[in-house]
Amino acid sequence: MIKAIIIDDEQHCIDRIVALLKPFKNTVEIIESCTTVSAGIEAIESLQPDVVFLDVQIHDKTGFDVLKAIKHPAFEVIFTTAFEFYAVQAFKFSAIDYLLKPIDEDDFRLAIDKVSTKLEAKDFSKKITALLNNISKTDIQKKITIPTVDGLEFLEVSVIVRCEADINYTTIFTKDRHKLMVSKTLKYFEALLVNCNFFRVHNSHLINLDYIKKYSKGKGGYVTLTDDSVIEVSTRRKDDFLKAIRCH
Amino acid sequence: MKQVLSILLIGYIHLAISAQQVPLDSIVKLMENHGKIDTAFVDMRLDYMKNKLFLTPNDTSWLTYGKQTLKMAQDLNYPRGEAMAYERIGIVYQHLLSNPYKAIDNFQKSLTLIEKYNHFKFLEASTLGNIANIYREQGELKKALKYYKKISINSEHRVLASAEIGNVYSDLGVQDSAIFYYKRAIKWSVEEKNPLFEAYTRTNMSLILSRINKHKEALQNIEQALELIDAHGLEFVRSTAYANAGVVYLGNKDMEKASLYAHKALALKESLDNLVTQKAIWGTLADVYEYQGDYKNAFESYKKYTILNDSLASKDRVLEVSRREIQYEADKNQALAQAEIERQKLIKNSSIVGGSVLFALSIFGLFLYKRKRDAVTQKQEAEFNTKVANTELKALRAQMNPHFIFNSLNSVNDYISKNDVEAASTYLTKFAKIMRQTLENSNRSEISLEDDLKVLDLYLQVESMRLKHKFTYKITVDAAIDAENTLVPPLILQPFIENSIWHGISKKESKGHIDISIKKEENMLICTVDDNGVGRTLKANIHSTENKSMGISITKSRIDIINKKKNTKGAILMTDKDEGVRVEVKLPFQLAY
Known part of the structure; x- marks a missing residue:
């Protein structure tokens, strides 16, 4: 069973993901859903999820603030965003999954499939480090995450x-x-x-x-x-x- | 060196003087009483000049006097007076001003007039004689000969002319011709009973004969000359005749007579004035003394002879040198003038050549500059046009978006009103995806065919959902086309598909089908939208107001601009079929890489 936490400041967005997860109720379990950054951090620290659906813009903070606060991230992140170009670029560089709102059923299914197969790889912390690095840097200074036969290369x-x-x-x-x-x-x-x-x-x-x-x-x-x-x-x-x- | 003793160096005018001696005083008196300027007055002035000229050779006003007379003759239109005035001026130049060439010039003018008017031919001989004399003095013997020979044998001057020809031939060393002309002169002088000319000619001829060792004949001639001199008292010829006699007697080995005549000659005052005569005398005496064994006198005589010979030679040489100098100066001046002409020519030529080259170069430079400038202008113009075209295309693409968005919202609304919330949500999500991609693509003037078809596919899926799968569709890309590497302007086909769905299929009662096919034909990409809807005619009947789609007109403009920008022949072809419409969009085939 994959344990999932949803962090989003808008309830209808949480509801949408819940609805989208219905077909996966045998594989994915929603253990918590939060609407603030601090609640999210607390939930992650205490509940140790396998996957976190993370909104980019949460009130006046961001999903990155959540990640920065976690010392040893051991979970897969799927960002959800409406249209934040700079964030999308960073996700792409770091090979972090993201879903664009409104979330398409087919895309959602693909993301869940990927998460289920990748959970064993356990390169989360590295990927997140790369992402946090890329978020604050210019394009040239960025690192790209490259999936190779042996794992990830930055x-x-x-x-x-x-x-x-x-x-x-x-x-x-x-x-x-x-x-x-x-x-x-x-x-x-x-x-x-x-x-x-x-x-x-x-x-x-x-x-x-x-x-x-x-x-x-x-x-x-x-x-x-x-x-x-x-x-x-x-x-x-x-x-x-x-x-x-x-x-x- | 002159070989002949020439006794009549002053020419014809002297003879003329003796021929018509008129007292000067009476001429002056006549002129004073005349009172008007007419031909007679001109004749008087000419007579006065002729007679007075040699009496006052230092009077420098003679030239002016001559020229005034000439002017009068010319004013009176009196050619004879003119010709004679020219002759007088010539004489002034020759004898008074020592300018032989000016003299010849004037004589020639006189001669021209004489030849032009026949009635004063008698003047010709003396003019020719004067010219010939000048040439002879200048050492131009051949020219002198030519003019002497022009003197008519009917002329009163024929004897003297013939004698002078003899003298010139003698000078030239042509003895035979000299003797021939001398003999003719003697013959004519006998006929005319002119003892002076006879004695003169015989004296000269005797010397030539003696030279060519015809001593007997020489002796005969000199003895006859001496007889004539004594008989007629011809003092003018006497000293030359005595000197020549000395030479002739010496040739005949008659030393006594040779010595006698040599001494007789020496005793004459005229001999002392003539170096040539003196030389001949001393030459004769030297030979005579030597023969007599009087070596002392022989030596003395020979010494004098040598001195005279040298001084004569140097005199001739001086003449020769001065002539040479004149010639040299003339040559030099001519050479300098020629050089100057050449130099000017060279400067002119090089200026022309240099100028031409410079001109050609500037033309060429101007041509290059113009070509370069034209190219730059053309390039700028092309760049500007491209920019304008790009801006226009961008504006049109931007127009496409709201058009597409609101039409889409319209269809979403339509869907929501007819379906449950869940289905509407799914539908909307799909639409969001189309929007996102459309917006992304609209930033670019060209996208890959693959990407464009992806959006079209999504669009068709959504529309098919909305119409409850009332139509089916198929997208076919020819195998020859690499969709990923082929570029198309975004959303070019969308308005036609929209048209097919909204006006063709939706109005149809049965199920419809839309065929979309992409193929390549001769560098053109042919995109076809083929439906089996109600067609345009019927469609117009149903909804007469909406016969013009906004999207289609925008697309037409886009293709027009692309054609202009890329110089291609893109086009839209709409065909009404029995059932439905077929739209063919032709685009320039373009590869990305």
Whole structure:
């Protein structure tokens, strides 16, 4: 049985989650629901839940204040939010689950399924540390959480030189010539990193503009990165790419 | 070096003087009494000039006098007087001003007039003679010869002309021709009974004959000359004749007579004035003394001969040198002038070339500048147009959103009024999802076909729910298209689908179906929305007021702008079928990478 706590300042939101959890009454048990940050902290500390449905904006405080107050988080967090762009970015970076309000049934089901399978992994505290770190930092200073075969890897954005697509996998190349194979599409990383000086020069290549050493002219041209890899620039991306490096 | 003893260096005018000697006083008197300027007065002035000229050779006013006379003749239109005035001026230049070239110039003018008017031909011979004399003095023997020969053989001056030709040939060393002309002069002088010219010619000829060792003939001629001199008292020729006689007798080995004539010549005052004569005399005497064994006198004579020879040679040389100098100066001046012309030419040419090159370069530079400026302007214009187009597109996309939102709210409302709360909640949640994605996509001018179709699918799901699954739908993407890598403007098809649902399917009594297919044709993306609804005609009958969809007109404008911006041929084609409507949207096919 998965023990769940709901923290949200609006009762109708709590009611919605309760309603959505009805089909899961055999697997998920709601042990407490709170409408304030302090009540939430107390509940978590005393009841030790497996999963917490956490609202981002709680009166004049946030869900992050709840997490900061917990010394050794040992639970999965699912954030619920209406439309907080900066928070969503942070969730994405830290690989923290989130649900957008009004919460869609299908999305909710997927989130619960994920929680049930991931509970064994027990990387909660690390992920939460990463999230708290990312919330206060600029995009470049952020760390991205990368699920690998061995578990989670936390990688600073600034050490990533480039990403290369391999169908549904992506290989990440770091500054110290380390390679990471991730089961995510290049599109996923593009969406994540596009505001951190990354540019998709090709269908299969996303590069960090900070690591460009040289650009050779051609139909589309080629870029040489500091790790001496030579990456082809797609003809259609050439103009935008040149604009990007000029602004860079 | 001149070989002949020329005794008549002052030419024809002297002969003319002796021919018509009129007392000067009477001319002056006539002129004073004349009182008016007419041809007769001009003739008088010319006569006066002719006669008075050599009596006052230092009078510098002669040139002015001549020119005044010329002016009078010209004013009177009296060519004969004009020609004669020119001749007088020529003589002034020749003898008084020592300017032979000006002299020739004036003689030539005279000659031109004489040739033009036939009635004073008699003046021609003396003018030609004067020109010839000048050339001879200047050492231009060939030219002199030419002018002497122009003198007509019918002229009163033919004897002297012939004799002078002989002299020139002699100077040129052409002895045969010299003797021929001398003989002709002698013949004519005998005919004309002119002992002076006969004696003169024979004296000169005897020297030539002696030179070419025809001593006997030389002797005959000089003896005849001497006889004529004595008979007619021709003092003018005497000293030359004595000197020549000395030479001729020496040639005939008659030393006594040679010595006699040499001494006779020496005794004459005229001989002392003529270096050539003196030289010949001393030459003769040196030979005579040597022959007689009087070496002392021979030596003395030879010394004098040598001195005279040298001084004559140097005199000739001076003449030659001065001529050369003049020539050299002329050449130099001409060369300098030529050099200056060349220099000017070079400066001109290089200025032209340099100017042309500079001009060409500036034109070229201007051309480059203009081209560059045009390119920049064009680029700026293009950039500006793109910006305008982008702004317009953004505005249109922004218009799409409220339109879409309120239409959606309308359908949500419709749903809630007809269903239970639970179902309405689920429905609304789905709608929230569509809204979220639509808003996200609307920030971008192009999104991947995949993303756009995802939103459309959600939209169709929701609408299908609302209409209680009154219609089915199918989205087909051609296998040749990579939906993830193909770009489309967001929500381009949505208004057409909305149209199909609200006006085509909802009004239909039976179940409907909407087919959405995406394929590629020659660089164009063909998006088709095909329904089997009531169609436009019927639809118009049912609801005549809403025949124009806001969404469709916005979409049309968007495609127009995209066409302008990218120079493509996007289009919307609506076809009314037997049952329903088929809309084809053609968009430029675009890949993301």
